[in-house]
Amino acid sequence: MNTLIVTAHPDHASLTSGVARRLAEALPPDTVEVADLAAEGFDPRFGMVDRAAYRGHGETPADVVREQERIDRADHLVLAFPVYWWSMPALMKGWIDRVFVNGWAFEVAPEGGTRRQLGRLTVHLIAVAGDSAGTYARHGYETAMRTQIEHGIVDYVGARRGATVVVHESERDDADARDALVEEAVDTVTRAVVGEASRAS
Template identity: 55%
Template sequence: MHTLIVTAHPDADSYTKAVAEAFIAGLAELPGHSWEVADLFAEGFDPRFNAQDNAVFNGRSEPAADTQAEQQRIDRADRLVLVFPVYWWSMPALMKGWIDRVFTQGWAFDYDAESGVQKRLTHLKAQIIGIAGAPQETYLRRGYLDALRKQVAEGIFDYCGVEVTALTLLHPLDSAAQQAGLAQARALGQQSSEAVHQANAC
């Protein structure tokens, strides 16, 4: 199994990056698993939905080279893992722009008036790991988790046929919670690698 891990944070020493690294450490504990990291900020991905992207959406153009390169990375993957800080109840604009430009009609989904939506990414599974800036109680009381589930798990991934296997929020508000979050991220990676090991043993 091959996993693509996508992050979006301007700080190379961020907790977001540490969580992604902890997840990878869990993946690496058993053989048979490969991975690739798409650090959107470090790679300079342009999230702006431009005139060519609009033409792609309307069936008048092929995707740009950078969009096709991202689609190819996803095509190589069996699992997609998004790791991001929660901004305004959702993902950062950089990651949202990546979704806007990469998950295009004709690749992620098709639509026509007679048959409706055809989901084209049914081979792909996804995990979402959000880094929260408030206590768990606040997220539950204000509906942050439900908002992420509705916007990302349902509104984006389910629309394209991607099965979301986990949506996890980490709350690194003090040093103890930070360490607990890293341990949880590592455990999520271990669960993925163990699933591969069990599948190979069958």
């Protein structure tokens, strides 16, 4: 089982980037690829070339094809991101806007309806949040975020929902408590990936 970890944070020393590295180290060797969108300079802007390709009137941009090929090599996709305004950063959202497009992630059928084309893929989420679990529960933030991403994106393209974990209170001063939350998140996703690999074999 191959895993693609996609992260989007401008600071390589951030907790989000650290979570992605720790997950990569926890998974079996030679099964992981990490896509650091900020470090790689991915352009998240959905422009006219993207629109033409989406509508079937032009070639898919080369940088988008490269990202699709990365996903095609994977059985598991992990999105590791800091929570900005109760969702993923614009960089990661733009990656999804440009990469998960008509003709590859899904296809609008001429007779009507949508063919969902990523059924072979399992998607996991690791969200790094500043607020507490109680705050998220009280205001419905986690439910809203999961509905938007799990139902609005993962389900729409026919992928399977994997583990979703939120690392709360990421900016707390207690480094030991923060590290324990990170370790729990990494363990949860690792078990989900390795467990599916065991079932498949």
